[in-house]
Amino acid sequence: MSVLLQLIKGEKSYGDQLLLDDADVTLYENVKVGFVGRNGAGKSTLLRVLLGTEELDSGELVQSPNLNVGYLRQHDPFLPGESALDFLMRDSNQPDWKCGAVAGQFELKGAYLEGPISALSGGWQTRVKLASLLLHEPNLLLLDEPTNFLDLRTQILLEHFLRNFNQACLIVSHDRSFLEQTCTHTLELSRGKLTMYPGPIEDFLEYREERREHDERINAAVEAKQKQLKRFIDKNRANASTASQAKSKSKQLERLQTIEIEADEAIANIRCPRVEPRQGPAVRCEHVAIGYPDHIVASDINLEIEHGERAAIVGDNGQGKTTLLRSLVDSLEPIKGTVKWGFGCEIGVYAQHVYSTLPPDQTVLDYLDYQAKPGTTTQEILAAAGSMLFRGGHTKKKISVLSGGERARLCMAGILLGTYNVLILDEPGNHLDVETIESLTEALKKYEGTVIFTSHDRHFMQSLxxxxxxxxxxxxxxxxxxYGAYLYSVNKEIDEGERERNAKSKTAPQTLTAQPEKKSQSDWKEERRLQKEISKLEKSIARLDDKKKELSEKLANTPDPEEAMKVHTELTSVQEELTEAEDRWCELQEM
Incomplete structure (x- = not known):
């Protein structure tokens, strides 16, 4: 595989924060990489470095002469009054039929394609930007949180597009489901170091945990052996007849080294309010119409949500999910009908407009003190702050200097200090990293109150x-x-639409699509040879994987330090052989 882009010994700092520390990464053609890391680790900075809009402090960035980068723009590149088709033709300099064909992949047709682009929602405008990316025919796509604020249907369309896009991608995202569906490799940025893993996100997270457990077992075995050797040396070094043995053991002791295990990065430890479980309806809507004076969003709503439910509000952007939530909590009065909450319901609301309008002059501690229920001690407030990663001097930071992720965590901490038995959460995962979302998911699963929520994160939705x-x-x-059934139905609708579009494309003039070249006899022979090698490798990978699991279990259950070291050596050898086989399998698949 050809190299498209290579970062060598990259260094980048902001003030006293080291974002890239002797960092190396290589991006190959046709390989899709999911890019993960904690908030503030420097992922967006690295993207800007790769785009050439930001300079390294030191190091080298090597680009292929054939590199053509496509970047999903965050700003709107549209002109006043132009349609999506006008923009695509202007931006790509391609004819209308080609722009229309590519736009069709994102369901852009009719008024969505030919009407004013300013009338489209943010999600539909993102589809237009994606279509324009494809028309520029890049061989490397850089996408920074592409699923933020995209509805489920647009996310799935983007997934389909990326799976069929036969070029390289580097995708920054906190959405594990999206990365799992689109990326074959995972890149992690942690403490300034870049680590590339030749597998999808779930495999990487499992590998990272297994690796840590493995290193801890090896260290335990090494430390036990060190103690044994020290006891022998202390007992025998003063004895003339055994002094030479003690000296030999000393050299052996010097060679025994434990593996350095980095301390875990701080993870939010989210705890929901403790509430008494309740029975019956938490909220009931009777013949409700919601919307605004000049526009009804939805009508004749008859809905009941029971106490203890975790109800996910789903639908495309612009259909009225947030309007429904606002009507439920009375921040938007229903146009018609009644919304009745059960007796004793205490409602806590987490929404984007809440954490974007926090009082800027208050400190973290001031805000939490104000939000906490009467009688909450300072120690309890500090514990809540610490659970959301506000520790030490961070509790004295003013809200005005907090990042979006920090404000989101602070707002969540304020809600969780209350006594709410109903939580209304509008996109709680936005601006939170993978680890914090996972902590929030586990906390809400244990919560005995009622949760009504929206989210674009499918892993979060399906889990909760x-x-x-x-x-x-x-x-x-x-x-x-x-939620799994809902996902299936949306996927089915999109698949049926794509089949219909593909059927229509078969009747299009033959000049619009290039005919595939006929394979020669030597091509067929080479393909058969590759298939045989792939088949052999797959059997070998399965065998090595079984061997690896067997040795890992054996290592975990081996009390004798010397025997554990032997098993560890064999396990390392098998792991190296397995990695080599997997790399070769990836290479053959590309060929």
Missing amino acids: ATSVIEVRDGHVRNYGGD
């Missing part, structure tokens, strides 16, 4: 939702199945 409420085409209804 016990019921699904769909907002679509002016109606709100309890969806019959679980």
Whole structure:
């Protein structure tokens, strides 16, 4: 595989924060890489370095002469009054038929394609930007949090696009489901170091945990052996007949080294309010219409959510999910009908407009002190702050200097200090990293109150939702199945639309699509040879993987330090052989 872009010994600092520390990474053609790391680790900075809009402090960035980078722009590049088709033709300099064909991959047609682009929602405008990226025919796509604020349907369309995009990608995202569906490799930025793993995100997270456990077991075995040797040396070095043995053991002791294990990066330890479980309906909507004076978003809503439910509100952007939430908590009065909450419901609201309008002059501690229920001690407030990673001097920081992720965590901490038995959460995962979202998921699973929430993070939704409420085409209804069933139905709709579009494309003039070249006899022979080698490698990989699991279990259950070292050596050899086989398999698949 050809190298498109290579960072060698990259160094980059902001003030006293070292973002890149002797960092190396190589991006190859046709390889899709998911890029992960904690908030503030420097992922967006690295993207700007790769784009050439920011300089390294030291190090080298080597680009292929054939490199053509496509970057999903965050600003709107549209002109006033132009349509999506006008923009695509202007931006790409391609004819209308080609722009229309590419736009169709993102369901941009009719008024969405030919009407004013300013009338489209943010999600639809993102589809236009993605279509323009494809028209520029890049061989490396750089995407920074592309799923933020995209509805489920647009996310799935983006997934389909990326799976069929036969070029390289580097995708920054906190959405594990999205990365799992689109990326074959995982790149992590942690403490300034870049680590490339030749597998998807779930495999990487499992490998990272296994590696840590493995290193801890080896260190335990090494430390036990060190103690044994020290006892022998102390006992025998003064004895003339055994002094030479003690000296030999000393040299052996010097060679025994433990593996350096980095301390875990701080992870938010989220705790939900302790509440008494309740029975019956938490909220009931009767013949409700929601919207604004000049526009009804949905009408005739008859809905009931039970105490203890975790109800996910789903639907495309612009259909009215946030309008429904606002109507439930009375920040937007229903146009018609009644919303009735059960007796004793205490409602805590987490929404984007809440954490973006926090009092800028208050410190973290001041804000939490104000939000906490009466009688909460300073120690309890500091513990809540610490659980959301505000420790030491960070509690004295003013809200005005906090990042988006820090404000989101602070707002969440304020809610969790209360006594709320109902939580209304509008996109709680935005601006939170993978580890914090995981902590929030586990906390909400244990919460005995009621949760009504929206999210674009499918892993979060699928892990948490016990019921699904769909907002679509002016109606709100309890969806019959679980979130997995809802995902399946949306995927099915998109697949059927793509089949219909592909069927139509077969009737298009032949000049629009290049005919595949006929394979020669030597091509067929080479393909058969590659298939045989791939088949052999797959059997070898399966065998080595079984051997690796067997040795890992043996190492975990071997008390004798010397025997443990032997097993560790064999396990390391098998791991190296397995990595080599997997790399070769990837190479053959590309060929």
